[in-house]
Amino acid sequence: MENSTPTRNSDSLSATLGNSIQALGRGFDVTSDIRLLYCKGAPGSRLVHLDEEHNRDLVLSRELVVPDVSLDIDFSPGKSGVEKTPVCSFQEMAKYFNERSGIKEKIPLGSFNSMFNFIGSSTVDAAATKSLAMVGYFIPLFEVKLTKPNLVLNEEVRRAVPYSWDPASLASFIENYGTHIVTSATVGGRDVVYIRQHQSSSLSAPDIENYVKDIENDRFLDAKNSSGPAALKYKEKVSIGNDLVTNLGHRLCYSTNLSVAIFRNVAAGCYCNF
Numbered sequence: 537m538e539n540s541t542p543t544r545n546s547d548s549l550s551a552t553l554g555n556s557i558q559a560l561g562r563g564f565d566v567t568s569d570i571r572l573l574y575c576k577g578a579p580g581s582r583l584v585h586l587d588e589e590h591n592r593d594l595v596l597s598r599e600l601v602v603p604d605v606s607l608d609i610d611f612s613p614g615k616s617g618v619e620k621t622p623v624c625s626f627q628e629m630a631k632y633f634n635e636r637s638g639i640k641e642k643i644p645l646g647s648f649n650s651m652f653n654f655i656g657s658s659t660v661d662a663a664a665t666k667s668l669a670m671v672g673y674f675i676p677l678f679e680v681k682l683t684k685p686n687l688v689l690n691e692e693v694r695r696a697v698p699y700s701w702d703p704a705s706l707a708s709f710i711e712n713y714g715t716h717i718v719t720s721a722t723v724g725g726r727d728v729v730y731i732r733q734h735q736s737s738s739l740s741a742p743d744i745e746n747y748v749k750d751i752e753n754d755r756f757l758d759a760k761n762s763s764g765p766a767a768l769k770y771k772e773k774v775s776i777g778n779d780l781v782t783n784l785g786h787r788l789c790y791s792t793n794l795s796v797a798i799f800r801n802v803a804a805g806c807y808c809n810f
Contacts, residue, residue, distance in 0.1 A: 546599050549677070549723070553602050555579065556680050556721040556806040557594075557609060561586060561687075563714030566639060568646040570807045572721070576714045583717055584687040596678060608684040614676025614724055618756045620748060623669045623733075623741045626662040638719065638809045652732050653799055666735045669748050672728025672801075673756045681720035681809075716810040725804035729755075737795035744796075 559572050561582030568574040577583075586608045594605040596613075621632055633648040634641065644658050652668060654661040693713055698705040729751050733744060 550600060550602060552723055552806055553596070553600070553678065553680065556723055557602060557605060559718050559721050559806070559808060560609060560680065560682050562718050563712075564716050564718050564808055564810065565710055565714040566637070566645050566716050566810065567643075569650055570637060570645070570647045570809075572806050572808065574646075575718060575808065576712065583690055583693045583713060584682075584684075585690065586682070586684065594680075608682060609680060610683045611678050611680045614679060614722065616673070616675045616724075618671065618673055618752065620671035620752060621669055623667045623744045623748070626658075626665045626668060629668040629670075630658075639716070651728070651730050651799060651801055653797065664735055665732060666737055667733040667741060667744060669731045669744055670728060671748050671752045671756065672726055674724070674726045674728075676722045676724040678724070679720055679722045687717065687719075718808045718810060720809040721806050722809065723806045725802075727755075727802045728800070730799040730801070732797045732799070734795045734797075739796065 555572055558579040559575050561584045563576035563583050564570075564574065565576070586606045588606055590607045591604045592607065594602040594609070594611060596602070596611060621629065624632070627642075629652075630644040630648055631642065633645050637645060637647070639645065644654070649655070649661075651670075656664075696709055696713065698709055729748075731744060731748065733739060
């Protein structure tokens with residue numbers, strides 16, 4: 537009997553790519569997560585003008601073709617690999633997240649808060665944080681992007697922009713249209729470990745660096761030569777310096793005195809850039 541799995545996988549990827557293309561030009565509130573789910577408006581409801589009259593089939597591979605795509609949209613293949621940061625401050629990590637998403641502003645993204653489980657104001661969270669670090673394996677299959685150099689807002693959006701400082705009007709605008717426009721979207725997966733050190737922790741930066749290195753060696757070192765990252769070798773209790781970390785499951789684990797938190801995120805899908 538013929539194996540239909542490759543066809544199903546191709547159809548699923550084609551549908552995901554179609555959804556990511558429909559997200560281009562839509563509004564987005566960067567204080568939210570960066571998944572397509574959080575785009576403003578209906579699929580294809582773009583806030584900017586694109587050439588929708590001149591389309592072509594976007595050929596990503598011999599088996600993967602997305603029909604009727606605007607000439608103002610193109611794609612590029614991704615390159616898988618390990619990414620990590622040095623042990624850094626709250627502000628430095630927030631800047632790293634912003635730069636990866638194409639954001640010039642300094643306000644922490646919603647994805648940054650989500651990955652490190654920050655739930656307070658950025659001022660309070662920054663004051664309570666001694667250091668942050670991350671290491672992960674990223675698998676970006678494709679990136680679809682707008683190629684039009686000068687984007688022009690639709691007239692409806694231009695009329696809706698508040699012309700004076702009115703918090704209610706600004707909140708309504710952001711609710712309807714977001715804070716930024718999606719200019720590219722990446723389809724793929726990731727397996728990332730995030731480490732957050734509280735100010736009360738007595739661990740040194742080298743202690744955290746060594747722990748990040750251990751995770752990289754145990755989980756991601758051989759990923760280039762295999763089908764993906766190996767199983768994460770967390771024991772029920774793990775030592776970091778003189779602190780003891782208790783594993784609380786797949787998503788996160790905390791030290792016994794809450795001085796160090798480790799969060800793991802394994803996900804596949806499409807993520808927006810601005």
